[in-house]
Amino acid sequence: MDRAAKSRTAEKHESTARAAKPVRRLPKKPLPRSRYSREEITEIFTRFRQLRPEPRGELYHTNPYTLVVAVALSAQATDEGVNRATKHLFAVADTPQKMLALGEEKVRDYIKTIGLYRNKAKNVIALSQKLIDEFGGEVPRDRDQLTTLPGVGRKTANVVMSMAFGISTMAVDTHIFRIGNRLGLAPGKTPDEVEEILMRIIPEEFLYHAHHWLILHGRYTCKARKPDCEHCIIADLCKSKEKTCDVPAAIVPIPQQTLPGMN
């Protein structure tokens, strides 16, 4: 074999070897572990269930469509502020068709007390149009389809899947993200990590209501600036460095909450 032929053969072998080399996938970084045992987690959610047997979200809506709109409007706004605006908006437009007939300018007027209202009005019109064009005017149940709607991210899709269609999801908002990390229940760096850890560690029997229990616990007890540990029903179980009391508050069941901003 002459030198040129040898070199061609060597190149061929080399390229075959390159092609045959298995693709090395980087192993998925393991998620941080919860600081709580399965028994402790069961006890925490048993108490949440005793306190609020039927928890529900606090955003006013009348059907899956108005729920999507309400959740999309609630980004960086309080549920109370959104409800004050949507109780009037949904009285005139509770379907995508009616919303389009109302038009962007009027939608803007209804929601102008909510932060980022100009952009949100645009999204409400665009998502209504998309629902009509691509989903027959119905809200899809699927997360991937929901997140194609303008203004709808993973968190919004999770809320809609849970509240409109009864699918167990974990919509990680600011309260759940804080609790996950403050307590070490689900110490994740991102909302997606916290979601994944919580979905893995919460026993099936609690999973459907878990995101509401956590949100309400964060909103009314384990508050951002100063957790109200003296009134916390899990103070004895909590492993947070920030806690100021070890004695759990008595569990007095709370009647179903009224929606804020609706009076």
Ligand code: SF4
């Ligand atoms: S004891 Fe305090 S820090 Fe722990 S969950 Fe209760 S309110 Fe939050």
